[in-house]
Amino acid sequence: MNKLLILVTFILLTMNSFAQLSEIPEKEIPEDYGYIVKIGQQLPDISMKLTDGSQVTGADLKGKVVMLQFTASWCSVCRKEMPHIESQIWQKHKNNKDFVLIGVDMDEPLEKVKKFKEDIKVTYPLALDPGAGIFYTFTAKGAGVTRNVIVDKSGKIVYMTRLYKEEEFKEMVDVIDYLLAN
Template sequence: GESTSFTELKGNVIMLQFTASWCSVCRREMPYIERDIWNKLKNDDFVVIGVDIDEPAEKVIKFAEDMKITYPLALDPGARIFGLFADKNSGVTRNVIIDKNGKIAHLTRLFNMKEFNIMVEKIKALLKDESE
């Protein structure tokens, strides 16, 4: 793949979805992210990046294929990116929504539909604010 930086993405609403192939909760959440966020909300002002924690590229590619996701998965060797948002030894399943100014606008931990739906509405609100 290719590399990117937060600097390049500034001005966009960004969703970081922390994940790993061995994470059962992540696997449960990913089809919803694909269907209800990525496929419905993707546009030039919104970026979804799955951040796979500390797994080799071959495993991450197979994981994306197995999960049938089309949003990009990034590698996070040593959980360096994850460590910016959580203790490196804490549970993987979490989402970070970053507004167009680079500020954290919303965080989730684990997965339940109520929290997921709140996150979707937050993303929609941030995208609406951007277009005005």
């Protein structure tokens, strides 16, 4: 009887850990996160040049689930988070035509960004952000990097993170999975 109880408990706990979201969680973004955009707002019109020389515009992102990951080579928290983005998000969804992930590197030259990408061993695209113009479209002046913005297929911002917090990161992964499944 004890073995059966242990087995049932294990199964229930396991099922709970793989439970899918039934909706996007309502998230209050703390003021100290430094965002000037809000949940529910349309993605600002942005244009980015990727390290491979290609250009991505807001029009290219329409109809897709988008993750913008703001980063910089000098940022230790970014270096901690990026391998998790690579393994838990990019590798899972990179072949999904409805998903776009772009790391937006804050105000660093092309060669430095390419070396950073190689050093961190990420394969998702990185974009250049000269003068941090894209970054400051989303955040207040002086705000720090290590942040993610998730946009749904209608172009609406639905989730934002700051720094690397395991629970928040896991919830973001669940939000992306939910958006791609619905």
